Amino acid sequence: MGHFIDRRLNPKGKSLGNRRRFIGRVRASVKKSVDESVRRRGIADVDQSEQVSVPAKGISEPSFRHAAQGGKRQAVLSGNRTFRAGDKIQKPPGGAGKGRGREGSADGEGEDEFLFMLSRDEFLDIFFEDLELPDLVKLSLKEIAAARPQRMGYTVAGTPANLSVERTMRNAIGRRIALRRPKTRETQALEQQIRELEARVPADEAEPPELIKLREELDKAQRRQRRIPFVDPLDVRYRYFEMQPEPAANAVMFCLMDVSASMGEREKDLAKRFFVLLHLFLKQRYDKIEVVFIRHTQVASEVDEETFFHSRESGGTVVSSALNEMKAIIDARYPPSEWNIYAAQASDGENYRGDSATCAARLKESLMPLCQYFAYIEILEENEIGLMQSDDNGMELWRAYRGVADDWPNFAMKRIASPAHIYPVFRELFVRKGGLVADV
Incomplete structure (x- = not known):
């Protein structure tokens, strides 16, 4: 081939x-x-x-080469002014010439x-091609997001850009067949017969009746061709589009981050890196999704994107304040009957004594029934990497959230201890259903 x-x-x-x-x-x-x-x-x-x-090798292309059975051939390519046929060229040292047409190197490895x-x-x-928000479904079609053109058949009027050549020619062929329009090869055959007959008749003799009849047939066929055009304006069809409203599911992602004094610069930096990756993923993957940023110390507040990622703040730690703020925003702006609700929370696990149980209760009773998916990220110290795979050890908040994960399959929790852990954990949390987590 x-x-x-x-x-x-x-x-x-x-x-x-x-x-x-x-x-x-x-x-x-x-x-x-x-x-x-x-x-x-x-x-x-x-x-x-x-x-x-x-x-x-992934971009190699087939090429023509002389068969091995064809014997040896010597040739000097055009443009060469250095070598002649029969000259011997010294082999490059160290295998530098390995790999046709690629740059050599001192250690014998070629550019490949x-x-x-x-x-x-x-x-x-x-x-982000194999990542997805888990279970993104259309709970409700609240609003008409946009109107997009959709094909609605054909019309007899339109712009040249929408001309349907296939449908136009189909109509033209059907019309010519129905009206029995003489075909071009039929008129050409008549013309050929007339020329052959004229060549056999001497110039001083009268035209035979056969020649007169052929000319009449040709004239009739040509007149009929002119009356029945090859393409008639009635044949022309244009693709017809109508602007149809395109409903879209409403989705909102809540990003909750602990910025209290217990979160050092390292922990805050890891949390910001996780949310930067999450925010970038959401903006790249979805056109119709809202993102709500909530920062908290002993009190929580909704902030804009710039403040969430770059503002410096410190104070005590009451994690339940962020969950309460999230619930208040849901009640005010995002009714669960009309919105798909997602949440991601990052913390070092430190919390006010006794508040972790309040957080677990608030999640089980108020938030998890409303959420499609809730992801919790706990940031460990560098010397606590051994706890990453542990489910029972750790801070009080982690143990409290462990009970939430046991009761709610749409609650996921992971740990990170260094920037190298962020992307693998992110992929585990948001890998497309049925997909595989890449080993990175």
């Missing part, structure tokens, strides 16, 4: 399709490179474009990768 490679330059504005096809062809290698880049760049910089590499730049949108699409 032969393969033909189209190396013509892309016309202006036509390279996007080719680029998408190329990324799809090497998607496995690109996905691996994207996952590896997460480990070496900061979470705050994850939405930047990235230069990725793919193995050269192809580098190209992923745009920000391409990087994020691949970065």
Whole structure:
């Protein structure tokens, strides 16, 4: 089987399709490179474009070569002014020439990768392609988000951009068949017969009746062709679109973060990194989702995005204040009958004595029945990495939340102790149902 490679330059504005096809062809290698880049760049910089590499074998193309049975051939390529046929070329030392057409190196390893730049949108699409909000369903269609054009058949009037050539030609063919319009090959056959007959008749003799009859038939056929056009305005059809309202499910994500004095700069930095990644994921993945930011010390308050990520604050720790604030906002703005409600909470586990039981009770009785999904992240000290896989040990808040997780399957809790743990934990919390968690 032969393969033909189209190396013509892309016309202006036509390279996007080719680029998408190329990324799809090497998607496995690109996905691996994207996952590896997460480990070496900061979470705050994850939405930047990235230069990725793919193995050269992944972009190899078939080529024509002389068969081995054809014997030895010697040739000097055009443009060469250094060598002649029969000259012997010394082999590069250390195997530097290994890999046809690729740059050599001092240790004998050749360049075997192809580098190209992923745009920000391409990087994020691949970065988040297998993540999803768990159980995102349309509980209610509260509002009409937008009106989008939808195909509604064909019409006899429209713009040239919407012309349906296929339907137009189908109508034209059907009309010509129904009206028995003479075909072009039939008139050409008559013309050929007339020319052959005229060639046999001497110029000084009268035209035979057969020739006169053929000319009459040709004239009749041509007049009928003119009366029955190849394409009539009645045949023309345009694709018809109507603006149809597109309903959308309403979803809201609550981000709760402890900014009390017990949360040192390290813990706050890890919490911010987790929420930056979450916020970026939500903005990239969903067009119709609202995000509510709640910070708390001994009191909780709703803040904007800038304050949530960058403002400095300290004080005591009463975690239940954030849950109470979340419940108040739900009651005021997000009725569960019309909204899909999600929540993510980050804390170091420190809490006012006795308040952890209040938090668990508030979750079980008031919030979990309303939430589609609730994720809790506990930030450990660097010397507590051994507790990451433990379910029973830890702070009082962790033990209290353990009871919530036992009663509510839509409640998930994880621990992190360093920036390297954030992305794997994030993927475990939001991996698409039925998907696999990548080992990164």
